[in-house]
Every structure is written in C-alpha cells, then in structure tokens.
Amino acid sequence: MKIAVMTGGGDCPGINAAIEAIVTRATEYGYQVFGITDGYAGLLNGGVKPLSLKDVEGISKTGGTILGTSRTNPFKTKDGVKKAMDTIKRFGIDTLITIGGEDTLSAACQFSKQGVPIIAVPKTIDNDLCATDYSIGFQTAVDTAAEAIERLHTTAKSHRRVIIVEIMGRNTGWLTLMAGLAGGAHIILIPEQPFDIDSVCELIKRRRAEGKRHTIIAVAEGAKLKARGELVTAGEEKDEFGHERLGGIAQVLEKEIAKRTGEEARSVVLGHLQRGGPPNSFDTIMGIRLGLFAVDLIKQKKTGYAPCLRGTEIVPVRIEEMTGKLKTIEENLFELTGFFSKS
Numbered sequence: 001m002k003i004a005v006m007t008g009g010g011d012c013p014g015i016n017a018a019i020e021a022i023v024t025r026a027t028e029y030g031y032q033v034f035g036i037t038d039g040y041a042g043l044l045n046g047g048v049k050p051l052s053l054k055d056v057e058g059i060s061k062t063g064g065t066i067l068g069t070s071r072t073n074p075f076k077t078k079d080g081v082k083k084a085m086d087t088i089k090r091f092g093i094d095t096l097i098t099i100g101g102e103d104t105l106s107a108a109c110q111f112s113k114q115g116v117p118i119i120a121v122p123k124t125i126d127n128d129l130c131a132t133d134y135s136i137g138f139q140t141a142v143d144t145a146a147e148a149i150e151r152l153h154t155t156a157k158s159h160r161r162v163i164i165v166e167i168m169g170r171n172t173g174w175l176t177l178m179a180g181l182a183g184g185a186h187i188i189l190i191p192e193q194p195f196d197i198d199s200v201c202e203l204i205k206r207r208r209a210e211g212k213r214h215t216i217i218a219v220a221e222g223a224k225l226k227a228r229g230e231l232v233t234a235g236e237e238k239d240e241f242g243h244e245r246l247g248g249i250a251q252v253l254e255k256e257i258a259k260r261t262g263e264e265a266r267s268v269v270l271g272h273l274q275r276g277g278p279p280n281s282f283d284t285i286m287g288i289r290l291g292l293f294a295v296d297l298i299k300q301k302k303t304g305y306a307p308c309l310r311g312t313e314i315v316p317v318r319i320e321e322m323t324g325k326l327k328t329i330e331e332n333l334f335e336l337t338g339f340f341s342k343s
Helices: 015-028 040-045 080-090 102-113 138-159 174-183 197-209 249-261 281-299 331-338
Strands: 002-007 032-036 048-050 095-100 118-122 162-167 187-189 215-220 233-238 244-246 265-269 305-310 313-318
Touching: 002 015, 002 040, 015 032, 015 095, 015 281, 040 080, 095 102, 095 281, 102 118, 118 281, 138 162, 138 174, 138 215, 138 265, 138 281, 162 174, 162 249, 174 187, 174 215, 174 331, 187 197, 187 331, 197 215, 197 249, 215 249, 249 265, 281 305, 281 313
Parallel strands: 002 032, 002 095, 095 118, 118 305, 162 215, 162 265, 187 215
Antiparallel strands: 032 048, 233 244, 305 313
C-alpha cells in the first residue's frame, strides 16, 4: 500500500503533528508513505518524495508544514486534473491524504467523485468547516490573537487610546469572537453581524464618559459596515479559488472613530502572526489523533471520509458533508460580542 500526504491552503500550527502521526501509523501497518510538496501544485508537477520515520521525527511540536503549501486549484489550472492523475499513477499512489480547509477539501471532494481514494483531514484557523467541532490550528490561533489583545490593553490604557485589532476571518468570526473574549476586547465585530459605525462610536463615547481610559476593538477582516455592505479588500486580485485578498477594515475604523469621537485611535493588523509558531497542546494532540485515525480509515478501506472531532470523539464523516457550507456563528452567541463592553 502506497499513501501520499499533502497540505493545502494556509499553514497553521498542528499540521506537522498530523503528518508525523500519519507516517508513524502507516509505517506500523507496513505502508509506504510519500509527501507531496507545496499542496496541489506538487500534485500537478510531480513534487513527490518518500517520507520515513526519520523525516518526521520530532516535528509534532513545530509550526507550519514541512511539506510546504499553496493555494493552487487543480480544477482551475490548465490540464490540472490530468496532471494530478498522471502523478498519482506514476508513483503508484493508492490513497491520497489531503490536510486542508474549505478550498482544499472541496477539491479533494471533486477528486473523490472522480474515483481517487482520498482521506481529508480538516485544518483551518477560521474553524469554519462543517461537521467538526474544531479544526487543526484554531485553538493555537486563538491563544496567539488573545495574547496580542491582552498586551494591547496596557499600551491603550497608558495612552488613553482606542486600539482596533484586525483578526483573520473571511466569512466567519469564530477566531475573532473567541480571541476577543479570551483577550478581553470591549467590542467584537464579526462577519455574521454587520455593524453600525455610529453605534460603535457611541459605545466608545459612553465608556470615556464613565471614566474608562481605553477601548479595545477586535474586528474580523471580513466584518462589514451596514452602510457599505461590502468587504474591505487590500486589492482587486483574487486567488485561484476566487477569494479577494482582505485587509483594511481596521484602518477604516481607525479613521472613522477618530473623526467621529475625537479619540486617539490606532489600528493593529495581526496578519500572518496568527498562523505562526508551534501548536499548543490541544492542536498537537488533535493533529496526532486525526493523523492516526486517517490511516486507520485507509486500513479499513474507508476512503472518501474525513476524521472529525465531535465532542471528545474522532468520527468519520463523508467529505462532501464537510464542504459547500460554512459553519458560522449562531445568532444566540451574538451577545458574547459585547460581553466586556461595560468593563
């Protein structure tokens, strides 16, 4: 049995833990393992190399992915599907394990429907994949963003400033909400709940009238102003999955808040800092569990599935159930966005 593993989309902490677990379990079963470099780009250009236990020893606590990654879409690349199939055939790959988020898993689902035996492992710091409670990378990203918010409290208080912290999250605000709560942000703005700039400014004015020295705002990059109703983007270019490059909502808020309230405002964009660094214990353990389960599914000849966390258990879920619909924040959780607004 020959299996290959690849990672696609954005990097995040915990991926290497899954890769180490996959190679360890596969070796235990006597399978040969290949690593595909740079995501689907490697599948198209034949970027395939053997992976041994020595290659992955001790990588579970390192961030990023030792295989590299990309946002290449094989179904939007000329002859992409044919090139991918040729690579699979040339190396005799029996099963492909794809570690990725919505875009990577959507492509994996299409390959699965074309007869390629695939196992998908969910990872994304956005935590927006359906059918799993958490994805690899999310909890570490929450810790990283929350720590940044905590640190900004002291400088904001010292200078009596409003500081707006821009956090990743295109269509869902899980990372912003959880990091904002953990870091004590006074105002949390998420994509699921378009906001009114006047209401935000009134809250800032009220806090100052009550003697509050500072205000911290956590805003998702995909949050929308009611008046504009559109995403704030960093340019017009799109990736191969049709996504604009987001960025700039914090700067928009900085200018508007300063103009409307007279308060000194500053914006901070956490950007790729949120993806970096080693995984925390949760993501290390989950990466290991998902990686082991992925190979177990192959042994059971149960391809076309993804190992998903439900409660405390890892369960198999059809890949098509993971794609096509994002897991957004339910309305009953919206009240949490203002939890610290009075403190």
